[in-house]
Amino acid sequence: MDLPVSIETKKLPHATSKVKVYYPVVVHLQNTNAQSTINHAIVTTLNEILVELGFHDANLLELIASYELKTNQRGILSLNLIVYSFTGGAHGMTIVKSLTFDTKTGKQYELKDLFKKGSDYEKKLSDIISQRIKDWNIELLEPFKGIRSDQDFYIADTSLVIYFQLYEITPYVWGFPYFPIPILDLADIINPDGPLNRMMAFT
Known part of the structure; x- marks a missing residue:
């Protein structure tokens, strides 16, 4: 059984009242290279x-970075990095980026890696997603053309x-x-060798 990996929260040094950056660090893995x-x-x-x-x-008024763990089990770690900044104007800007790893090897998965080749x-x-957009009456900036490969x-x-x-697709x-x-x-x-199959095996 693959136990959850240990995560510590680190804070970016030299933080100020307007800049607070917290991020995850994996610790105590047997495979130090991973x-x-x-x-x-x-x-x-x-x-x-x-x-x-x-x-x-120089115009930065506030920046806050944090993270969320989404999966930490069965040898899979999937997390979100969330960063908000405000430099003036009507509202700030936020970016969310997700990373998904095999905790035994350190391999980082791209979307294509989750599915069978071809x-x-x-x-x-x-x-x-197109059907969900219709069902949920989501307002789009332009007609939905489909997802990116990544x-x-x-x-x-x-x-x-x-x-x-x-x-990206909505106001x-x-x-x-x-x-x-x-x-x-x-x-x-x-992909039978990918993380989704590993998760599905326990559904």
Whole structure:
């Protein structure tokens, strides 16, 4: 049985009253190479978001970074990094980026890794999301054309959650559109060696 990995919360040094950055660090993994790989990916992604949101901007008024654990079991770690910044104007900007790892090897999964090679996973996911958009009467900026091949996602228990950034498909007022899809609904196309199969085995 794969137990949850240990996570410590670190705070970026030299934080100020307007900058608070908290991020996760994996500790005590037996495979130290995997641990280093995972932590490096987390810090690298966090730094990219901080730069994008004006961490070094002289006009920065507030920046807050935090994280959420979505799955930490069965050898899979899936988490969200959440960064909000405000540099003036009507409202601030938030970016959410998700990372999903195999905790034994340190492998980071891309969306394509979750599905069988040759499976038209983009169309299947896009069709499901398109129907949800209609069912939920979600307001779009333009007609939905489908997901990107590298669309943002995370794994939460027995669901794959596909989501979109602010302004990616909807007006700001809609926030982040999240689309949870039961893994069982994707059973015919999931990669038998991937994380979704590992999660589905326990449904």
